[in-house]
Amino acid sequence: MQWTKPFTKLAASLALAVGFSSVVVPASAEELGYPEKEELTFGFIKLTDMAPIAIAYEKGFFEEEGLYVTIEAQANWKVLLDGVIDGRLDGAHMLAGQPIAATMGFGTKADIITPFSMDLNGNGITVSNAIWEEMKPNIPKMDDGRPVHPIKADALKPVVEKYKADGKPFNMGMVFPVSTHNYELRYWLAAGGIHPGYYAPHKGDTSGQIDADALLSVTPPPQMPATLEAGTIYGYCVGEPWNQQAVFKGIGVPVVTDYEIWKDNPEKVFGITKEFAEKYPNTTVRITRALIRAAMWLDENNNANRPEAVKILSQSNYVGADYDVIANSMTGTFEYEKGDKREVPDFNVFFRYHATYPYYSDAIWYLTQMRRWGQISEDKPDEWYKELAAKVYRPDIYQAAAKSLIEEKLATAGQFPDFTSEDGYRNPQTHFIDGIVYNGQKPNEYIEKFAIGLKSGQKL
Amino acid sequence: MNTTTVNAEKLTGFKLPQLRQVFSGIIVSGVIRLVALPLAGILAFLLLWSVTAQNIDTSLGKFPGPAAVMEQFNALYDEHQRSRKKEQAFYERQEKRNAERVAKDPNYTPKIRAYTGKETFLDQIITSLVTVMSGFLLAVAIAVPLGIAIGLSKTLNSAINPIIQIFKPVSPLAWLPLVTMVVSALYTSPDPVVAKSFLNSLITVTLCCIWPMVINTAVGVAGIDNDLVNVSKVLRLPALRHVQKIVLPASVPMIFTGMRLSLGVAWMVLIAAEMLAQNPGLGKFVWDEFQNGSSDSLARIMTAVLVIGFIGFLLDRGMLTLQKLVSWDKSASQ
Numbered sequence: 001m002q003w004t005k006p007f008t009k010l011a012a013s014l015a016l017a018v019g020f021s022s023v024v025v026p027a028s029a030e031e032l033g034y035p036e037k038e039e040l041t042f043g044f045i046k047l048t049d050m051a052p053i054a055i056a057y058e059k060g061f062f063e064e065e066g067l068y069v070t071i072e073a074q075a076n077w078k079v080l081l082d083g084v085i086d087g088r089l090d091g092a093h094m095l096a097g098q099p100i101a102a103t104m105g106f107g108t109k110a111d112i113i114t115p116f117s118m119d120l121n122g123n124g125i126t127v128s129n130a131i132w133e134e135m136k137p138n139i140p141k142m143d144d145g146r147p148v149h150p151i152k153a154d155a156l157k158p159v160v161e162k163y164k165a166d167g168k169p170f171n172m173g174m175v176f177p178v179s180t181h182n183y184e185l186r187y188w189l190a191a192g193g194i195h196p197g198y199y200a201p202h203k204g205d206t207s208g209q210i211d212a213d214a215l216l217s218v219t220p221p222p223q224m225p226a227t228l229e230a231g232t233i234y235g236y237c238v239g240e241p242w243n244q245q246a247v248f249k250g251i252g253v254p255v256v257t258d259y260e261i262w263k264d265n266p267e268k269v270f271g272i273t274k275e276f277a278e279k280y281p282n283t284t285v286r287i288t289r290a291l292i293r294a295a296m297w298l299d300e301n302n303n304a305n306r307p308e309a310v311k312i313l314s315q316s317n318y319v320g321a322d323y324d325v326i327a328n329s330m331t332g333t334f335e336y337e338k339g340d341k342r343e344v345p346d347f348n349v350f351f352r353y354h355a356t357y358p359y360y361s362d363a364i365w366y367l368t369q370m371r372r373w374g375q376i377s378e379d380k381p382d383e384w385y386k387e388l389a390a391k392v393y394r395p396d397i398y399q400a401a402a403k404s405l406i407e408e409k410l411a412t413a414g415q416f417p418d419f420t421s422e423d424g425y426r427n428p429q430t431h432f433i434d435g436i437v438y439n440g441q442k443p444n445e446y447i448e449k450f451a452i453g454l455k456s457g458q459k460l
Numbered sequence: 461m462n463t464t465t466v467n468a469e470k471l472t473g474f475k476l477p478q479l480r481q482v483f484s485g486i487i488v489s490g491v492i493r494l495v496a497l498p499l500a501g502i503l504a505f506l507l508l509w510s511v512t513a514q515n516i517d518t519s520l521g522k523f524p525g526p527a528a529v530m531e532q533f534n535a536l537y538d539e540h541q542r543s544r545k546k547e548q549a550f551y552e553r554q555e556k557r558n559a560e561r562v563a564k565d566p567n568y569t570p571k572i573r574a575y576t577g578k579e580t581f582l583d584q585i586i587t588s589l590v591t592v593m594s595g596f597l598l599a600v601a602i603a604v605p606l607g608i609a610i611g612l613s614k615t616l617n618s619a620i621n622p623i624i625q626i627f628k629p630v631s632p633l634a635w636l637p638l639v640t641m642v643v644s645a646l647y648t649s650p651d652p653v654v655a656k657s658f659l660n661s662l663i664t665v666t667l668c669c670i671w672p673m674v675i676n677t678a679v680g681v682a683g684i685d686n687d688l689v690n691v692s693k694v695l696r697l698p699a700l701r702h703v704q705k706i707v708l709p710a711s712v713p714m715i716f717t718g719m720r721l722s723l724g725v726a727w728m729v730l731i732a733a734e735m736l737a738q739n740p741g742l743g744k745f746v747w748d749e750f751q752n753g754s755s756d757s758l759a760r761i762m763t764a765v766l767v768i769g770f771i772g773f774l775l776d777r778g779m780l781t782l783q784k785l786v787s788w789d790k791s792a793s794q
Contacts (some may be wrong), residue, residue: 034561039573046751057576063553066561068573073748075738086644088656222751229519245753249519316760317578320752 032404035066035283043074043083043092046222046319047239048330049119049268050093051309052350054318056294065286073317076220077176084271085110091287093118094271097178097366099392104367106178106201106375111274115288115397117358118268118295120349123181123258124243124334125188127156127235128228132253132337134159146340150260150433153192160194160213173219173227173236177208180267182216183369184258185237189214190452191261191434198374200460208373210460228252239267240348241321244328244335253337256433259344263431264353266362277397288401292356293410299351306331354417358398360424361440363389368443372453379456385443395424524759529766532759540580547575579740585767588741591658592730592775595665596723603670603722604715607677608703611711617678624674632668632729633736639663640737657739661730668729669722676721680714681707716783723779727772742768 044050053071056062062069072089074080081098083089085108099112127135138155139147163170174182177199186196197212199205209215219227224238229251236242237258246252258265270291277284297305310327313319319326328335330348335341349355364385370376399419405411428439436449444456454460506526516523524532551572558570579587610617643659684707692706734743746764749757 038571039576060553063557066557068554068576070576073738073751075747079738222753225519225753249753251519314754315578316748316752316754320748320754320757322754325754 032285033282035286036280037090037283038066039068039070040090040283040287041070041072041088043072043080043089044318045077045080045093045220046073046321047093047122047268048241048313048319048326048348049122049239050318051298051313051330051348052116052118052291052294052356053093053270054312055297055309056290058312059294059297061290061293061297062287065290067283067286067290071317077179081108084112084273087273090276091270091272094269095176095179095181096266096269096362097180097183097370098176099269099271100363100366100388101178101370101375103392104370104376104388106370107206111391112271113274113277113392113394114269114271114358115277115284115394115401116270116291117266117356117362118270118291118350120264120267120353120355121257121259121346122267122329122348123184123237123239124254124329125185125235125237125256126224126228126243126246126252126254128231128252129250131156131159131234132255134162135255147336149256149336149342151255152433153189153194155192156189156255157193164213170214171233172214172216173224173233173238174216175221175224175238176218177206178366178370178375180258180265180366181237181239182208183366183373184261184265185216186369186373188237188256188261188433190450191432193452195452196373198454198460200374200377202377203460208375210374225249225251240329241319241325244325245321247328247335247338248322248325250338254334255336257334257344257347259347261433262429264346264349264355266355266359266365269358277394284397285401285404288397289405292351292398292401292405295351295356296411296415299349299355303332303345351415356398357417358393358395359426359440360386360389360393360395361426361438363393364440364443365438368438368447371443372447372450374454374460378459379444382441382443390424393424518758520753520758521755524762528759529762532756532763535756536581536760536763540582543577543580546577550575550577581745581764584740584742584745585771588730588734588743589771591661591739591741592665592723592726595662595730596669596726598662599666599669599673599722599726600719602666603673603718604677606670607674607715607718608681608707608711610674611678611681612703612707617682624671628671628675632664632725633732635667636660636664636733636737639667655740657737660737661733661739661741664733665726665730669726672721672725673715673718676718677711677715680711680718683714684710712786713783716779716786720776720779720783723775724772727768727775731768 042053044053057069057071074083074089074092077095077098080089080092080094081102084092084094085102094112094114096114096117099114101107102110102112135151135155136147138158139151142148160170172185174185176182189196195211195213196216197209197214199208200210207217217233219233219236221238221242224236224242225245227233228236228246229249235252235255243252243254243257247254258267270287272284272287298309307327310323310330313326313330314321314323328341329344332343332345332347333341334344334347346352367376367385367388371380402411402416402419406413406416425440428437430437432438436446438446447453448455510525510527513523513525513528554572555570558572561568562570606620610620640660643656643663647656647659688706688710692702697705730741731743731746733739734741735747736743738744738747742764746761749760749764
């Protein structure tokens with residue numbers, strides 16, 4: 001029976017392999033478990049940075065997690081936030097400031113968390129053609145006659161001063177009081193010496209126009225171009241494709257991108273209520289897994305999938321703008337003045353540079369800006385900032401999702417931050433338009449560095 | 461030619477050219493009135509539309525002309541077909557996934573979840589139609605009995621009339637925020653039978669189309685011929701019989717006039733409410749397209765505008781036909 005030996009050996013190893021695999025699969029599935037809630041509705045605003053949600057749906061990543069997701073466009077950020085709070089939506093593409101402000105109780109009070117940061121960069125500031133003509137003489141030019149970028153608000157300052165002297169209000173638009181866009185626009189203006197105004201919620205002032213040179217007000221993102229065209233505002237800060245749309249429509253000129261204001265700044269997050277995460281832990285991890293896979297797909301092979309992503313986003317149920325308009329910023333370029341198209345390979349980052357990891361330091365940056373502009377009316381110790389950030393940003397859920405993806409060989413450990421050593425804080429960041437360095441560990445020290453903005457001990 | 465005319469003249473005693481003139485006059489005027497004039501009107505409108513459209517430059521391109529609308533109509537239909545295919549694939553994938561799970565976990569009872577893809581233009585039309593009819597029927601159920609009661613009782617009329625007069629001119633959209641908040645507060649089932657958005661649209665529609673029906677019904681009931689009322693008195697009909705046999709038949713023309721008015725209002729209100737509240741339906745379609753700002757958006761909105769108009773027209777004709785069927789007074793239903 002010598003000849004049977006190799007066969008028995010083979011049969012044994014086969015049996016072992018089969019047995020082993022049949023053990024492994026349920027084991028990992030057991031670890032994660034089936035989703036407790038399978039039918040979900042997610043909200044979004046028509047902006048290109050909602051891409052991870054659209055991709056997770058279209059590429060079947062949600063379905064592979066056993067999730068049946070309906071994706072609904074929302075009219076504005078307020079409606080979206082209310083939808084998540086009252087349960088009409090299970091989760092949504094949110095402004096990073098929304099879960100933070102809600103948890104803090106600025107505006108609406110609700111416990112909202114985020115296990116997943118959606119992207120880096122992706123916004124721009126656009127001014128109307130008329131304002132651009134007035135700004136142009138103040139901007140240095142390159143040899144070929146095109147303006148030197150990044151353009152600072154210094155170029156806008158004389159224009160705003162002229163409006164002020166004539167007694168005309170200088171109106172600009174942003175998308176929500178706690179939006180990235182509000183803080184970016186304020187950051188840019190203040191870096192150029194233009195005061196964007198303070199909030200004083202303790203006195204009931206939530207318009208944010210106290211002491212303002214430029215008056216900032218809220219307009220929903222897709223309405224920005226139409227509002228600019230109507231002359232209600234002279235400029236705005238919004239996400240894509242609404243800056244490029246202004247170029248295509250010939251109604252405005254994007255002067256600066258948020259990439260130039262703060263290189264690789266954290267942008268939107270995926271928000272769910274704390275209650276949802278506690279009630280449906282498996283569902284929460286599975287949503288995060290699908291979103292991570294979508295983000296990886298978006299940045300894969302040096303953005304090779306972007307054209308396909310643009311095609312998906314241009315469908316009327318997602319962003320709906322023309323392919324060319326969306327492609328302008330999503331495929332590594334950005335068009336400033338008509339015809340002045342420049343390379344900005346990192347304009348929209350979805351996965352590189354650990355874009356999706358919810359760093360506490362990202363949340364704290366938003367809190368520093370809320371304090372700087374008076375939305376947080378009183379001084380808070382550094383510990384307060386850190387505690388609040390840890391309440392909202394949930395790297396623990398992200399890690400559970402990432403680890404299971406690594407285990408299933410859908411991702412490699414090298415693609416994520418080193419979970420054993422990282423502490424939720426990015427290294428001090430230096431790429432700001434005014435050269436100020438941000439260290440998330442020391443929020444109060446950071447707030448002190450700004451020429452315009454509330455300082456410690458100051459209360460309006 | 462000449463001889464036949466002369467012969468015919470001799471035979472009949474009539475001058476044939478005159479006769480021919482009379483007949484052809486009738487036919488021609490009928491053809492002109494029923495076919496040629498409407499056709500000419502439509503042609504003139506299309507011409508005016510396409511000429512004007514070419515001269516309006518918006519920041520999203522030229523205003524859409526008839527050709528662009530036709531093109532979008534086809535595109536929307538194709539989109540619908542594609543979406544149906546996707547839906548089928550969705551269910552197939554789901555069945556496969558369910559089967560896999562049952563194989564692994566025999567205790568699991570498979571469940572089929574509804575398609576999660578987007579609503580197509582045709583779906584939106586159906587949603588709007590269902591909503592408007594539900595809201596309208598609910599309004600009929602409230603307004604007709606209320607109108608009859610008001611028409612029969614002068615006391616009730618004096619009591620309720622001021623309220624009707626104040627609520628009647630309220631813009632439907634002013635109701636919407638209130639309705640939305642109240643529905644959100646009261647309708648909090650974790651597994652709702654109908655969507656909140658549907659309920660919001662429905663109640664807004666109902667609130668707005670109640671008034672014309674109440675007023676018309678009340679006026680119709682109050683204006684019944686005294687002879688009929690006397691007949692009822694002589695026969696000593698009980699109240700319910702009186703309403704059933706005398707009041708209702710007598711006031712049917714007015715009730716239907718009210719219903720026709722209401723349905724017209726309901727359709728307009730619904731589209732506006734859908735636009736404002738982003739509730740599913742044609743209104744949402746219009747608003748989504750406006751927000752998209754794509755180069756097709758205006759043509760798609762124009763397509764929706766025409767469809768909305770056409771459906772409104774059909775609803776009105778439908779009510780008119782119904783009115784003619786049930787009403788004894790054929791002259792009133794023009």
